[in-house]
Amino acid sequence: MKSKKNVLSHFNDKNGRALIKALLLGLFALNRNVKAQDVLVPLPQSPDQTPSALQAYQASEMDVFAANKTQTESQPFQWEALTLRPHPFYQFLYGDGIQARTNQLVSTTIQQISPGALLEMGSHWTLDYSPVWTVYSNNKLQNTFGQTFKLMGGTAYNDWVFGISQGYTDSSSPSVETATQTRQQAYNTVVNAAYTMNSKMSLDLAVNQNFVSADQFSSYQEWSTLDWLNYQFWPRLNAAVGVGGGYDNEDASPDMAFEQLQGRVNWRATDKISFQLHGGVEDRQFLSGGASDLINPVFDATIQYQPFEQTKISLTGERVVSASYLQSSQVTENTGVSADLNQGLVKKLFLDLSGGYQAVKYISSNISPSSSVASRKDDYDYLNAQLSCAFLKRGTIAVFYQISRDDSSQAGYSFTSHQVGFSIGYRY
Numbered sequence: 001m002k003s004k005k006n007v008l009s010h011f012n013d014k015n016g017r018a019l020i021k022a023l024l025l026g027l028f029a030l031n032r033n034v035k036a037q038d039v040l041v042p043l044p045q046s047p048d049q050t051p052s053a054l055q056a057y058q059a060s061e062m063d064v065f066a067a068n069k070t071q072t073e074s075q076p077f078q079w080e081a082l083t084l085r086p087h088p089f090y091q092f093l094y095g096d097g098i099q100a101r102t103n104q105l106v107s108t109t110i111q112q113i114s115p116g117a118l119l120e121m122g123s124h125w126t127l128d129y130s131p132v133w134t135v136y137s138n139n140k141l142q143n144t145f146g147q148t149f150k151l152m153g154g155t156a157y158n159d160w161v162f163g164i165s166q167g168y169t170d171s172s173s174p175s176v177e178t179a180t181q182t183r184q185q186a187y188n189t190v191v192n193a194a195y196t197m198n199s200k201m202s203l204d205l206a207v208n209q210n211f212v213s214a215d216q217f218s219s220y221q222e223w224s225t226l227d228w229l230n231y232q233f234w235p236r237l238n239a240a241v242g243v244g245g246g247y248d249n250e251d252a253s254p255d256m257a258f259e260q261l262q263g264r265v266n267w268r269a270t271d272k273i274s275f276q277l278h279g280g281v282e283d284r285q286f287l288s289g290g291a292s293d294l295i296n297p298v299f300d301a302t303i304q305y306q307p308f309e310q311t312k313i314s315l316t317g318e319r320v321v322s323a324s325y326l327q328s329s330q331v332t333e334n335t336g337v338s339a340d341l342n343q344g345l346v347k348k349l350f351l352d353l354s355g356g357y358q359a360v361k362y363i364s365s366n367i368s369p370s371s372s373v374a375s376r377k378d379d380y381d382y383l384n385a386q387l388s389c390a391f392l393k394r395g396t397i398a399v400f401y402q403i404s405r406d407d408s409s410q411a412g413y414s415f416t417s418h419q420v421g422f423s424i425g426y427r428y
Helices: 007-012 014-023 052-058
Strands: 077-079 082-101 104-121 125-136 144-157 160-175 180-196 201-214 219-234 237-250 256-270 273-286 294-308 311-323 330-344 349-364 376-391 395-408 415-426
Touching (some): 052 144, 082 160, 104 415, 201 237, 237 273, 273 311
Antiparallel strands (some): 077 082, 082 104, 125 144, 144 160, 160 180, 201 219, 219 237, 237 256, 256 273, 273 294, 311 330, 330 349, 376 395, 395 415
């Protein structure tokens, strides 16, 4: 009978340590999707929310770019086991070509204020909350209050590592998909477990629940799972096979079910470059409506390259299929590629250049996928340039310019938008 070994014991073994890091790459991440088609310059990501007890496991041999540890250097607001880390943010921009509604593009200034904060509750739980006030100068767009929060927890026990997260987002902004200002609400629950079988093999198990609704449009509820059997060839090379599936319940429309079979390879070729790829096939069934099964390739590929200490280059390609809230009984086939260059200039000055392209098809259950006819096709691209400067150790001020364009086969949905502005933020 195999003797039980504590995860920490595996972590002290070189192969076991690399294996644990590899299988925990996505333990606390929500479903990865192609970068959203944004009309507005997106707000920055929230700080790392991984509970401190599991941050050592989350570190990955596959990550070329070193994680930013700034936020853990101080504890400004602490009471017993509770630590509060504020991350306030302000952004001002001017933009044209903003979609107020179909066939109506406007110019406006936009101010966004977000006094967010991360609460650490001991070493196993975190709660991040970010309210966002958005103010438009053009009265054809409504001023809004939005908010996001995410609760995360996790622990390690013997050969298992467990994680759970609950997220909520309430936002209202111009949407490429709807060509109007649209309020969206999303609830996402993820339960993960990772099991180390031996120094070479492991399991990743995950269950996801995702509820999405949009005012005046459709809504859906999705339950899914994707589970992986991993094998470690060398400390910096591992592969896996994954199987999964899910069910989409759409309001007032036919439901959908889908199954996936995927493979995955993670390879840290050198200290300066890594490759991460997973892909396979999805078979999606429309449970009524007359359409045949929709069989699609799905994939997610990332290359990280750091030729010099102050130079970071990443390239990502993805293809995902998901339910759409634009119209009942509809899915989106989204294929995209994006690239990012982050270059340190002098002292605390950084230049970030990013861009991407997406091809989006909207497929209805009332149109046979075998006929290769989509109800709508969009070609979307964007280019963003940002110059940022760090101040007072944890502060960042930035100026940016973005151009984004969408060429849609459906009248009233195409646009070209130019945006320029600045932002300032501070993180403990």
